[in-house]
Amino acid sequence: MNAPLEKRNRQTLLEKRKRQMRRATAIARTLVGVELALVALPLLVIVVWAFTDAWPWPDLWPQAFSARGIEQALSGRQNMGWDTLALSIGIAAACAVLTTAVAALACRALCHFQWRGRDVFQFATILPFIIPSTVFAMGIQVVFLQIGLARTVPGVILAHSIVALPYAIILMTDITRAAGTHREEAARSLGAGPWQMLRHVTIPQLLPGIVSSLSMCYIMSFSQYFLTLLVGGGRVQTFVLVLFPYLSGGDRTIACAYSLVFLVVTFAVFLIFELLLRRFGAREEGSLYG
Amino acid sequence: MQLALENIDLRLGGKDILRDVSFAVDDGRFVSVLGESGAGKSTTLKVIAGLLPQDSGRVLFDGTCVDDVPTHKRNTAIVFQDIRLFPNMDVRQNVAFPLKMRKVPRAERLATADRMLAAVQLEGFGNRRTYELSGGQQQRVAVARALAAKPDALLLDEPFSGLDEQLRAEMRQLVSRLHAEFGMTSLMVTHDADEALTMSDRIIYMSDGRVVQEGTPADLLLRPASDVVRAAFNDASSIEGRVEGGIFMSGKLCVSLADLAAYDETRAGDAALVGARANAPVEQVAPAIPDGPAVLVRVPDRTPFVHAL
Amino acid sequence: MVLPALLLLGVFVYGVGSGIIQGFGIMPFLDRTEFTLEYYEQALTRADLLGSIMFSLYFSFTSAILATVGGVALSALMTRARTGRLTRLFGIQVPITTMHAVVALAVICLFSGAGLFPRVLHVLGAAPDATSFPSVVGAPSGWGIIAVYLWKEIPFIAFMTITIMMNISSTLGEAARTLGAGSARAFFSVTLPLCRGAILRAFLVVFAFAFGSYEIPFLLEPTVPKALPVLAYIEFQDPDIINRCYAMALNGIMAGICTVLCVVYYVVLQRDGKRKRGRR
Numbered sequence: 038m039n040a041p042l043e044k045r046n047r048q049t050l051l052e053k054r055k056r057q058m059r060r061a062t063a064i065a066r067t068l069v070g071v072e073l074a075l076v077a078l079p080l081l082v083i084v085v086w087a088f089t090d091a092w093p094w095p096d097l098w099p100q101a102f103s104a105r106g107i108e109q110a111l112s113g114r115q116n117m118g119w120d121t122l123a124l125s126i127g128i129a130a131a132c133a134v135l136t137t138a139v140a141a142l143a144c145r146a147l148c149h150f151q152w153r154g155r156d157v158f159q160f161a162t163i164l165p166f167i168i169p170s171t172v173f174a175m176g177i178q179v180v181f182l183q184i185g186l187a188r189t190v191p192g193v194i195l196a197h198s199i200v201a202l203p204y205a206i207i208l209m210t211d212i213t214r215a216a217g218t219h220r221e222e223a224a225r226s227l228g229a230g231p232w233q234m235l236r237h238v239t240i241p242q243l244l245p246g247i248v249s250s251l252s253m254c255y256i257m258s259f260s261q262y263f264l265t266l267l268v269g270g271g272r273v274q275t276f277v278l279v280l281f282p283y284l285s286g287g288d289r290t291i292a293c294a295y296s297l298v299f300l301v302v303t304f305a306v307f308l309i310f311e312l313l314l315r316r317f318g319a320r321e322e323g324s325l326y327g
Numbered sequence: 328m329q330l331a332l333e334n335i336d337l338r339l340g341g342k343d344i345l346r347d348v349s350f351a352v353d354d355g356r357f358v359s360v361l362g363e364s365g366a367g368k369s370t371t372l373k374v375i376a377g378l379l380p381q382d383s384g385r386v387l388f389d390g391t392c393v394d395d396v397p398t399h400k401r402n403t404a405i406v407f408q409d410i411r412l413f414p415n416m417d418v419r420q421n422v423a424f425p426l427k428m429r430k431v432p433r434a435e436r437l438a439t440a441d442r443m444l445a446a447v448q449l450e451g452f453g454n455r456r457t458y459e460l461s462g463g464q465q466q467r468v469a470v471a472r473a474l475a476a477k478p479d480a481l482l483l484d485e486p487f488s489g490l491d492e493q494l495r496a497e498m499r500q501l502v503s504r505l506h507a508e509f510g511m512t513s514l515m516v517t518h519d520a521d522e523a524l525t526m527s528d529r530i531i532y533m534s535d536g537r538v539v540q541e542g543t544p545a546d547l548l549l550r551p552a553s554d555v556v557r558a559a560f561n562d563a564s565s566i567e568g569r570v571e572g573g574i575f576m577s578g579k580l581c582v583s584l585a586d587l588a589a590y591d592e593t594r595a596g597d598a599a600l601v602g603a604r605a606n607a608p609v610e611q612v613a614p615a616i617p618d619g620p621a622v623l624v625r626v627p628d629r630t631p632f633v634h635a636l
Numbered sequence: 637m638v639l640p641a642l643l644l645l646g647v648f649v650y651g652v653g654s655g656i657i658q659g660f661g662i663m664p665f666l667d668r669t670e671f672t673l674e675y676y677e678q679a680l681t682r683a684d685l686l687g688s689i690m691f692s693l694y695f696s697f698t699s700a701i702l703a704t705v706g707g708v709a710l711s712a713l714m715t716r717a718r719t720g721r722l723t724r725l726f727g728i729q730v731p732i733t734t735m736h737a738v739v740a741l742a743v744i745c746l747f748s749g750a751g752l753f754p755r756v757l758h759v760l761g762a763a764p765d766a767t768s769f770p771s772v773v774g775a776p777s778g779w780g781i782i783a784v785y786l787w788k789e790i791p792f793i794a795f796m797t798i799t800i801m802m803n804i805s806s807t808l809g810e811a812a813r814t815l816g817a818g819s820a821r822a823f824f825s826v827t828l829p830l831c832r833g834a835i836l837r838a839f840l841v842v843f844a845f846a847f848g849s850y851e852i853p854f855l856l857e858p859t860v861p862k863a864l865p866v867l868a869y870i871e872f873q874d875p876d877i878i879n880r881c882y883a884m885a886l887n888g889i890m891a892g893i894c895t896v897l898c899v900v901y902y903v904v905l906q907r908d909g910k911r912k913r914g915r916r
Contacts, residue, residue, distance in 0.1 A: 050385070050392050050394040050395040051380065051381070051383075051385065051394040051395070053394075053395045054377075054380055054394055054395040054396070054397065055380050057395075057397070058380065061716070061819070062716065062717055062718070065713045065714075065716040065717035066717045066719075068713050068717075069710070069713050069714055069717050069719055069723060069727060072710055072713075072727050072790075073723065073726055073727050075787070076726065076727055076730060076731055076787070076791070077726075078746070079739060079742030079743065079745075079746060079787065080730075080734070080742065082742050082745045082746055082752060083738065083741065083742050083745065086745055094750050094755065094758075095754075095755045095758040095759065096755070097752070097755055097756065097759060138640070139640040139641050139644060140641070142637045142638065142640060142641065143637070143638055143640075143641035145637060146637040146638045150637075156906075158638055158641075158642070161642075161645050161649075162641065162645065163898075163901065164645065164648060164649070164898070165645075165648055166840070166841050166844060166845075167840070167844050167894045167895070167897060167898040167901065168648075168652055168844075168848070168891050168894055168895075168898075169844065169845075169847060169848015169849065169865060169890055169891070169894060170848060170849065171848050171849065171850050171865040171868065171869065171887070171890075172652055172655060172848065172868075172887040172890055172891050173648060173651050173652050173655075175655055175868065175869070175872050175883060175884065175887055176651040176652050176653070176654050176655020176656070176658075176884070176887065177647070177648075177650075177651030177652075177654075177655075179654060179655075179658070179663075180647075180650060180651055180654050195644075195647065198644055199644045199645070199647055199648045202641065202644055202645070206641075207796075211799075253732075256732070256733050259735075260735035260736070260737075262737060262850070262851050263849070263850040263851065263865075263869075277735065277737070280737070281737060281851075284737050284738075284740065284741050284855060285854075285855055289744075289745065292741055293741065293745065296738040296741055296742075299735060299738060300734060300738065303733050303734070303735070304730070304733060307729065307733045311725065311729075376814050378810060378813065378814070397818070398813040398814060399813050399814075399815075399816050399817050399818045399819075399821075399822075400816075402816070403814060404814055404815060405811070405814040407807075407811060409807065411807055411808050411810075411811040413808055413811075413812070413826055413830075414830065415826070415829040415830050415832075424812070424815055424817075424825075425815040425816045427825075428812075428815060428816035428817045428821065429816055472815065473815070476815055476816060482814075
């Protein structure tokens with residue numbers, strides 16, 4: 038047989054299959070790329086509008102830019118400014134810590150222990166998913182008024198935590214179950230006290246779940262409008278409460294400028310959480326392609 | 328079907344996983360790939376099944392290059408270490424799955440599935456959910472499922488390592504019996520030297536992505552090509568003895584030659600016995616063994632002992 | 637261990653419950669303790685209620701179904717494309733992080749009369765002026781609302797399903813392929829059925845969220861019909877405090893519809909849990 042020809046034949050068969058596989062991957066990649074573009078488009082429009090001064094119809098690009106929107110959004114005029122931002126971040130951070138701690142305990146009870154009423158409890162944890170938060174908000178307002186939690190920061194944090202709880206539980210359930218208790222048992226058998234065990238074993242092995250739960254609760258609290266409006270009663274002014282009227286208002290530049298500040302702040306915090314996650318070596322997909 | 332790999336190279340994640348791997352498995356043979364973890368054994372199976380395309384070299388089924396054939400058309404079946412039964416189907420549906428994929432009519436594939444379940448001694452388990460079964464039963468279902476595919480090559484990826492010792496012995500016997508019964512070309516990856524010795528026609532020893540030695544169990548055991556191979560068999564699992572009239576004898580031990588896993592013919596009359604086949608009749612191995620097949624083990628400076636599998 | 641969670645859930649149930657009770661005319665803080673179905677009757681006989689219910693159901697079901705299909709597809713594509721962490725960060729986490737109302741604003745910027753999309757159409761010669769494009773704000777079809785939810789919830793569904801899908805596809809999906817299933821067949825006969833629980837759960841979360849939230853319909857809905865939460869809030873805000881009962885009755889109706897879903901969810905959860913316990 039013709040040796041060079043045979044050699045080429047071999048390569049082409051393998052190449053052919055690899056080409057097929059590459060093509061399938063390329064199609065999937067392209068479609069994912071389309072999705073990324075669709076994600077990016079609205080965000081870019083917000084960014085452009087935030088700096089737009091004049092954008093007459095039917096131009097595709099603004100005629101003039103200005104920083105007046107951003108200046109106003111950061112200047113502290115009209116209830117807005119660093120105080121509001123600091124308050125919002127504080128509430129969101131407190132909500133994130135509270136909810137995550139509560140969810141971690143609940144997941145532990147759900148995953149590692151058999152007890153009467155566990156199924157009912159598990160069902161109850163998803164109630165805030167199902168019953169609309171608007172229903173909850175209107176109902177709890179009167180209750181909070183009576184017990185003096187309405188129009189207070191703790192009241193807002195509490196309300197946010199309740200709504201965020203099922204998300205936190207969902208995010209932490211799988212990892213809690215996967216972590217199991219055997220490492221803790223090992224630690225205890227090696228002489229670790231309860232606190233040492235918590236610090237060196239329990240928390241580290243749950244860390245990826247804890248971080249994503251923190252991040253999710255933070256975001257939920259930070260962007261919660263309706264609940265904050267009702268429970269805060271106008272006294273607790275978070276960023277969203279200030280931002281919201283502009284969204285339906287006429288000045289698009291201002292609305293987009295506020296939105297941009299909002300986006301930057303949430304993404305920044307989100308990225309911090311992501312970096313934390315990476316730093317602590319959470320590699321969820323590590324073994325998937327091995 | 329004859330299965331052959333020619334000069335397979337594969338890099339994954341910047342590491343050489345397979346380097347110039349070549350070997351052949353003759354039609355109907357049972358061959359083991361033995362080696363430490365990380366030697367590239369499982370990857371080899373994936374290349375044969377087409378789950379991972381190699382960088383160079385080729386895979387041949389009966390002399391035909393199958394490099395362009397996607398996994399589902401290669402007609403190989405893998406029994407995975409982690410079993411991988413489909414939890415959304417009952418046991419019978421699991422076993423019938425490959426037939427469904429081959430568009431076998433429903434009645435026929437269910438009948439075949441039941442036959443396969445009987446072959447792995449799980450009659451009447453067809454309607455069970457997979458998660459109701461014990462680990463050993465699940466692995467038997469997985470074997471039945473692979474057999475139902477009537478694969479040209481049966482690929483076993485450390486199929487018994489998740490089971491306890493007792494079950495492992497039973498499964499080895501079962502697989503050996505099924506191989507004798509169905510006669511399909513089989514390639515088993517294992518890190519257990521005893522397993523490779525007692526079950527295989529030939530053994531391929533891999534280390535660090537290369538084939539270090541290929542040969543009969545006796546070859547590897549008695550004439551290891553390198554220290555790693557010798558170490559794999561724990562320096563000595565052979566026992567000296569004499570052969571008279573087709574019977575190997577060493578002290579009180581008498582074993583029929585036909586049941587020896589490996590036997591050094593070059594030293595006829597003063598042979599080295601290494602192990603008995605998985606399906607060897609018990610009383611012929613040694614009266615002292617409660618039941619089951621055995622490997623004879625000799626550790627330097629110790630009395631040779633019989634190691635029940 | 638469950639006490640803190642029980643406390644939070646207790647407050648939730650108490651809040652929702654006291655609201656519902658008010659719907660029956662019981663307001664202890666106003667010394668009204670008489671049980672009455674009057675407000676429910678009023679609410680249910682209201683001319684625009686059915687329209688509101690249908691509108692709310694319509695856009696939340698449409699959003700949830702399209703988002704589920706899209707989210708599962710996205711999840712499958714990302715699994716297939718073996719996307720890196722950064723892509724997933726941007727394609728999934730960023731939309732989840734973005735607030736709904738901001739997305740509504742972006743949709744307005746893109747599709748309203750003077751938005752970018754009509755401009756592009758104009759340049760292409762398809763739209764003569766700013767009014768020829770169907771307005772996204774107040775469109776009776778609610779497509780603006782649906783667009784916002786899709787942008788937000790497709791990634792959310794993908795987020796809820798991608799981990800399990802990646803795991804299943806790399807183990808059981810691989811097994812199916814070695815047994816003679818092509819990639820598409822393996823996906824539809826093994827991977828997808830096994831993700832069903834996660835998918836259904838995500839669907840219900842998205843539906844309930846779209847059904848019960850205020851911001852997006854408030855910003856984008858037509859004058860009539862109004863979404864249920866908006867309707868309820870209008871009544872709630874009424875200076876006449878008795879109207880609250882009326883708002884609460886509307887809330888009760890909303891909660892009722894969601895409770896039906898809740899039961900469905902519970903059944904799914906039970907079945908899924910049974911399956912999970914058996915999975916190796």
